[in-house]
Amino acid sequence: MSIFEKLESGVQSYARSFPVEFDKAEGARLITRNGDSYIDFLAGAGSLNYGHNHPALKDALIDYIQSGGITHGLDMHTRAKAEFLRALDETILSPRDMTYKVQFTGPTGTNAVEAALKLARKVTGRQNVICFTNGFHGVTQGALAATGNTHHRGAAGVTLSGVTRMPYDGYLGDGLNTTEYLDRVLGDNSSGVDHPAAVLVEVIQGEGGLNAASMDWLQSLEQVCRKHDILLIVDDIQAGCGRSGTFFSFEPAGISPDIICLSKSLSGMGLPFAILLAKPEYDGWKPGEHNGTFRGNNHAFITAAAALREFWSDDTFIKEVRAKIALVTQRLGDIAVDYGNGRISTRGRGMMQGLVFENGDMAAKVCRLAFENGLVIETSGPDDEVVKCLCPLTISREDLTAGLDTLEAAVATIFPKTTILAAE
Known part of the structure; x- marks a missing residue:
């Protein structure tokens, strides 16, 4: 019996899918204690957009610690915090003409969501929040109430309330704009939907199965919020920091959220770090109303500032990311056509794309076969039916191609090639 089997709780999940002991990591590679190397298409569930141990971030952290x-x-002023705030303003906010106050929440994404919900309710004086089918926002009580997944909701132990769920873009089919339904119920005094404080939305639903909202839908959603005097909260915890092909996932839509939640890859090194961006008119907190002992992770401030300077001072990095996005889109599309025979499709946007299978068993088998051949990759979706590519944005073209080759080989083991069947 290993020490993990002896002492670790049964709540562990990723360890069950990848039953090896990892020891080191670099770039897009994970190395076990035995020296086996795996290509990482999980990237800390999207918290390692810049890969493992990037030299620029690692050196900045080491220098800071040694100094x-x-x-x-806590939330005291420090040099590290000042460096992060300057980097955020100079590389992200000011170039986009964005004016926001920065709140340092507790260090996890779910805490940023909790803070957003509390703030929206505080400044509007309302309780209800609109959230969407297949949304995932965290597993603390407030964020969990806004989460759709039955597996996670079932562990709450209490009634989850304070939200009204609406259909996400495409949930009722491609021909129906679900924001029209939202507009209708909000304008009807007999709809039974209480006037909400806010709408909480993911532009790309990571855990929900890589559902990506259209730009038209996002623009319509913002219009509904403005029409009914509702705050628009974007949860950009997984889709942010460049994973969509822009720093913020909502940028192509041209919308202006009132509150933005960021975490995961914000620190750049996998260090716990989360913030809330709120328009100044909604920064209605009294001192200490939402706090946390570890809201001042200065090591994360240092690596986050280094990441912003390293990758976002010009457009070199994001152009490279977009070239990789094009490769992923092409390869996944080819796999779906060549092997799916109508049973595999693609879904997602940016470096959040995947293959959709008929059921979770098929997707799980693909992931197991891929892992046996050196690729760490996981599933998402309501039935875990989506194999999700979430590799570091800094991955080399060689590792990206090798990882996609391994994924294709896993699919080919289960599905005969469509073109061969047609020829026969």
């Missing part, structure tokens, strides 16, 4: 820099500072 005796502050590790833990």
